[in-house]
Amino acid sequence: MNETIATDRTKRNADNLELSGKGGLEARDLHAWFGTHHALADVSLHFPERTVTGLIGPSGCGKSTFLRLLNRMHEFIPKSAMAGEVLFNGDDIYAPGVNPTEIRKRIGMVFQKPNPFPAMTIGENVLAGVKLAKIKVENKDDLMEESLTRAGLWKEVRDRLNAAGGSLSGGQQQRLCIARALAMKPEALLLDEPCSALDPISTLRVEETIVQLSETMTIVIVTHNMQQAARVSDYCAFFLSNGGPGRLVEADLTNNIFNNPRDSRTADYVQGRFG
C-alpha cells in the first residue's frame, strides 16, 4: 500500500508559498463554534494567489466549517461563533466596518448540492449574482457566454438559455452554479465538495474547469475524493478530529502530502487506512 500516488500539478514549487498578492487568502488562528460545540480549533493556513488548495479529511473534521469561515457564510448559522482572523489581500474580513456581502461578492462559493434558482432560466441563473448586487454590466450576453464558457457549459446550453435551470442534469447544474459564481468575477472561489453528487464524466469536466480557473483566481476545494485532490490541487491541507474540535494536521504541496507526509496520520488517511 505504499505505492506513489501520481499528482498532476507539480509545476509549482515551495517558493510560491511566500506569494501574497491579489486574491491571496490567509487564515490565522481560526476557531469555530456551534453553540457550545467547539467545531474547529486553531487553524492557520495560507492560500497563495492563483493556486488550488485541497482540504481533505474524514467527515466531521471541520473542513466545510473552515471553508465557510473564509467568506463569512459561517455566521448565518444561528448561535454560531468564531475567533481568529481571515486575511484577504492582507485585510481582515472580520474587521469592524467590513461589509460581509462585499466579501462574498469577491470570494465566490459553490456548494455540495447543485442549487440553481429554480424559478429562473439558465441565462438568468448565470446573471443572478450580478443582478442581486446591482452591478452594471455593459454587455450581459458577453458576460453570460464568457462565464458559461469558463465553467465548461456553454456548448451544451447555448441553444436553450431560456430553459429552466432545473431542467439540466446534476453535473450541468453544478457547472451552472460555477458559471453563476464566475459571473461575479471573484478573486477567489471556494468549492465545498462540488463533485460529490456528480457522475465520473461530469466530475472530470468540473475538475478541468477548476484547473483552468486557477490561472486567474485562488481556489480552495473541500473533497473526499483523494484522486480528485491529487489531480487538481497544488497544495493539500489535512484536517482531523479525534472527538474534539477539528484541527489542521498538516499542509504542504500535494505531492508531499500524498507521497512524503510528515505525519503518520496523514499517511494513513491518504493511503485509505481510515476515514
Add this chain to the structure above:
Amino acid sequence: MQADAELEVSIDIPEHRKLQVTQGTPDRIFRYIITTGAYFSLAVLAMIAGFLLYRGFQIFSDFGLGFITGAKWDAGSGDETAPAVFGVAAMLVGSLVIAIMAIAIALPFAVISALFLEYYAPLAIRRFLISILDLVAAIPSVIYGIWGYAILMPHVVGWSKSLNSWFGWFPLFDVPAPIFDRSPFVAGVLLALMVLPITTSVAREVYSQAPRDQIDAAYGLGATKWGALRTVVLPFGKSGLIGGAMLGLGRALGETIAVYLVLNLVFKINLQVLASAGGNVASMIATRFGEAGPYELRALMAAGLVLFLLTLVVNALATLIVNRSKVQ
C-alpha cells in the same frame, strides 16, 4: 444506436405482468377507515348542496337567471298587486367587492409580517409573536363586529373622507352623498383585519419551508438579506401565498355577523365602495331569515346555494392559479 436496434430485433416484447398485492388485515382495516372518512366529508358537502338546491329549486324555476342578475329583493304583499321579486345580484357583487378589498388590504401586511416573523424577529420573541397571531385568529367574529362598529368605523370614516376628497374623481371612490359610515370600505377594512392572522400564518408556514441551500446560494453570491428573500423565498412562497389568500377569501366571503354590524344593506348594485350602501349575501340571509315567509325562505335557501357555489368557484380558480404557477 446500432446496438439498440440489434437488441430490439432479438427480443420479444412480453406482456405486462399483472401484479397482485396481498394486503394484511390491519392494512385493510386502516384503508377502510380512511376511505370512509374521506367519502363521508364529501357526502356531507354534497348533502348540503342537495338540500339547498331542493329547498330553493322553486325559486330558480320561477325566476331563472333573473335570480342571479336581478338586484331587487321584495317579498311582496302576497297577492296579485305586488308579487314577490327576488334577485341576489346586489348582494353577490357586494360580497365579492368586500372580500376582494379585504384580501387586497390584508395581503401586503401578511407578507411583511410573515417575512418579519420568519427571518427578522429575534428568536426570543418569535414564539411569543406567533402565539399572539394564533390568539388573534381565534377571536369570535361578533367581537370583531362590535369593535369594528364602535372603534374602527369612526377612523375608517375619516380615511374614507380623505380618499374621497383626493381621489373622488375616480368612479370607485365617488359618493352620491357625503355619508361614509357602514360602507363596503368599512366592512372591507374590518374583514382585512379578520383574515390577516390566517393569511399571515399560512404565509409564514410557506416561507419557513424555503430551501436553505438556495438561500445560501444567494448569500454566497453577495446578496443582501432582502436580496436573498426576494430571489429565493418570495418566488418559492408564491403559490402557497395564493393558497393562504384564498383561505382568507373564503372566510371573507362567508363572514356574516361582523359584516352585518358595519354594513348598510341596500338592494342595489353599488360599486362606490365609500358610500353607505352595500351588499353581502351571508349578512342578507341572516337579516331576512327571522321574518321570512315560506316563499322568501326558499329564496334565502337559493341565495345560500349561490354563495356556496361562489366559494367553490373561487377555490377552483385558486387551485388553477396555484397549479399554473407550479408548472413555470
